Amino acid sequence: xxxxxxxxxxxxxxxxxxxxxxxxxxxxxxxxxxxxxxxxxxxxxxxxxxxxxxxxxxxxxxxxxxxxxxxxxxxxxxxxxxxxxxxxxxxxxxxxxxxxxxxxxxxxxxxxx
Amino acid sequence: xxxxxxxxxxxxxxxxxxxxxxxxxxxxxxxxxxxxxxxxxxxxxxxxxxxxxxxxxxxxxxxxxxxxxxxxxxxxxxxxxxxxxxxxxxxxxxxxxxxxxxxxxxxxxxxxxxx
Numbered sequence: 001x002x003x004x005x006x007x008x009x010x011x012x013x014x015x016x017x018x019x020x021x022x023x024x025x026x027x028x029x030x031x032x033x034x035x036x037x038x039x040x041x042x043x044x045x046x047x048x049x050x051x052x053x054x055x056x057x058x059x060x061x062x063x064x065x066x067x068x069x070x071x072x073x074x075x076x077x078x079x080x081x082x083x084x085x086x087x088x089x090x091x092x093x094x095x096x097x098x099x100x101x102x103x104x105x106x107x108x109x110x111x112x113x
Numbered sequence: 114x115x116x117x118x119x120x121x122x123x124x125x126x127x128x129x130x131x132x133x134x135x136x137x138x139x140x141x142x143x144x145x146x147x148x149x150x151x152x153x154x155x156x157x158x159x160x161x162x163x164x165x166x167x168x169x170x171x172x173x174x175x176x177x178x179x180x181x182x183x184x185x186x187x188x189x190x191x192x193x194x195x196x197x198x199x200x201x202x203x204x205x206x207x208x209x210x211x212x213x214x215x216x217x218x219x220x221x222x223x224x225x226x227x228x
Binding site: 004006033035040041042043044045048058088090092101102103104105106107109 | 117119122147149154155156157158159162202215216217218219220221
């Protein structure tokens with residue numbers, strides 16, 4: 001089955017630790033995205049990548065880092081510099097050409113204790 | 114500055130009746146609009162989209178209307194079913210330049226369909 005997987009579903013970390021969230025897709029999509037959702041709010045774009053080995057900052061990139069070494073994978077690292085890391089993180093992918101629908105993974109709930 | 118706004122945070126409707134969700138945008142460069150449905154602790158699911166060259170798009174029980182002059186779109190769900198109870202997000206995208214498929218989301222509207 002084609003789709004986007006995110007792991008783990010729930011993640012707990014101590015304050016001050018870096019943590020990496022996984023996102024894999026087998027839809028052969030060129031573009032991938034990371035969003036953050038806080039309670040009662042919409043989705044805010046953290047980083048996006050339209051092609052392998054290239055990525056751009058979104059609206060709230062501070063305290064986060066990404067890599068795009070393979071087309072299928074777009075891991076997100078939440079660093080200790082992120083002031084409020086506890087949130088629901090969503091990964092998405094789409095075709096890069098023109099406009100297209102973004103398809104989302106199931107999300108990872110990160111809680112920093 | 115919120116470029117996409119959903120001014121109604123919640124909506125309650127009786128099963129079988131119509132649900133109407135509204136969305137306003139300010140950026141005139143947006144020319145592609147989408148609606149997503151989201152259950153708690155899950156990723157959003159794509160529902161329906163509309164290009165700015167159209168003013169209506171229909172898919173089963175879901176219809177999206179676009180009023181470009183008013184920078185307003187709406188999603189109609191008819192008839193509403195209990196399984197439609199979820200949060201609905203409006204999103205917008207522009208086609209030009211490096212932004213590509215970057216989506217800007219509204220804050221969401223929580224819909225409750227009562228049996």
